[in-house]
Amino acid sequence: MKEVILSIASGKGGTGKTTIAASLASIIPNSAYIDCDVEEPNGHLLLKPKINTEEFVSKLLPKIDPYKCTVCGKCVEVCEFNALINLKFEITLIDEMCHGCGACTYFCPGKAITEIEKPIGVIRKGLTEHGILFIDGLLNIGEVAAAPLIKAVKRKIAGSKNGQAGYFSKGEISNRDKTSKQNEISISSIKSTDDISQQYLFEKTYVIDSPPGTSCSMVEAVSDSDYCILVTESTPFGLNDLKLAMEVLKTIDIPFGVVINKYDASYIEMEKYLEETKTDLLMKIPFDRKYAVAYSKGILPIVLYPELKNEFLGLFDTIKEKLMMVENV
Ligand code: SF4
Numbered sequence: 001m002k003e004v005i006l007s008i009a010s011g012k013g014g015t016g017k018t019t020i021a022a023s024l025a026s027i028i029p030n031s032a033y034i035d036c037d038v039e040e041p042n043g044h045l046l047l048k049p050k051i052n053t054e055e056f057v058s059k060l061l062p063k064i065d066p067y068k069c070t071v072c073g074k075c076v077e078v079c080e081f082n083a084l085i086n087l088k089f090e091i092t093l094i095d096e097m098c099h100g101c102g103a104c105t106y107f108c109p110g111k112a113i114t115e116i117e118k119p120i121g122v123i124r125k126g127l128t129e130h131g132i133l134f135i136d137g138l139l140n141i142g143e144v145a146a147a148p149l150i151k152a153v154k155r156k157i158a159g160s161k162n163g164q165a166g167y168f169s170k171g172e173i174s175n176r177d178k179t180s181k182q183n184e185i186s187i188s189s190i191k192s193t194d195d196i197s198q199q200y201l202f203e204k205t206y207v208i209d210s211p212p213g214t215s216c217s218m219v220e221a222v223s224d225s226d227y228c229i230l231v232t233e234s235t236p237f238g239l240n241d242l243k244l245a246m247e248v249l250k251t252i253d254i255p256f257g258v259v260i261n262k263y264d265a266s267y268i269e270m271e272k273y274l275e276e277t278k279t280d281l282l283m284k285i286p287f288d289r290k291y292a293v294a295y296s297k298g299i300l301p302i303v304l305y306p307e308l309k310n311e312f313l314g315l316f317d318t319i320k321e322k323l324m325m326v327e328n329v
């Protein structure tokens with residue numbers, strides 16, 4: 001029994017990543033859905049949580065005292081995000097580029113920098129009607145650095161994992177526990193029970209909906225995951241972006257497998273590539289108009305189509321097997 005972080009990512013947008021993340025959160029007992037796609041969070045449209053807490057998040061911006069600054073340029077040199085510009089007679093900050101890392105303040109030899117707070121977004125928390133814990137981050141319009149907000153969203157998981165009061169009150173967790181037991185009963189009635197799900201139920205599974213692409217936002221969202229599902233589609237663009245996302249996950253050493261959404265059997269290059277690279281193909285979801293119609297109405301397709309729900313239960317069992325293999329290495 002352990003807590004697991006399962007991230008859902010995709011090299012490109014529009015692959016159905018959120019539908020897959022929300023579906024998994026819905027069928028996994030004792031899960032929490034964490035929407036880290038903070039520039040455009042839309043998991044709430046499918047899971048329809050009742051939001052009961054909003055927390056505003058700020059980042060620390062450097063403020064340079066012109067009377068103390070000698071324009072030595074050290075802060076510009078240490079800023080990895082090119083947020084500071086040396087104009088020779090003064091240093092200027094591009095707010096939007098600043099990640100609030102504090103390096104410039106730390107290294108300023110003249111102690112000319114103090115830090116001020118700038119609001120960057122909000123973290124919303126709630127519960128769905130089925131008791132799934134829901135958290136998302138919503139970045140302020142015009143704010144370009146998503147990583148600090150994603151970091152703040154993920155700190156809520158850490159708070160909860162450490163057993164601190166953190167973001168979830170005890171009452172909410174025990175409510176969720178009751179619901180998850182009910183979920184287990186309904187799941188086992190759908191699926192045969194002679195599989196590993198009975199031997200290896202996770203205490204809690206955090207399903208992270210990552211931003212699309214392979215930028216630092218995606219890296220921030222998937223880092224620390226126990227496993228990542230990469231969602232792609234049967235197109236040359238899908239394959240190209242999948243390759244990039246796979247490279248990122250290999251670099252940061254996170255085990256992963258692939259789900260092909262809107263599967264088209266005539267596009268053989270995708271499966272050929274997965275075979276060549278010995279990459280796990282976890283599930284294929286055929287393109288079906290009825291799934292798209294459900295999604296357009298804000299309904300999770302697994303709610304309407306039991307055969308698809310069974311596919312997702314099978315996917316979760318496969319992931320559990322993968323996680324056990326990783327744990328036993
Ligand atoms: S490091 Fe400090 S003193 Fe040097 S340019 Fe930057 S703010 Fe000014």
Ligand code: SF4
Nearest residue numbers: 079098099101102104
């Ligand atoms: S806080 Fe970090 S990112 Fe922002 S200006 Fe300073 S060094 Fe650059």
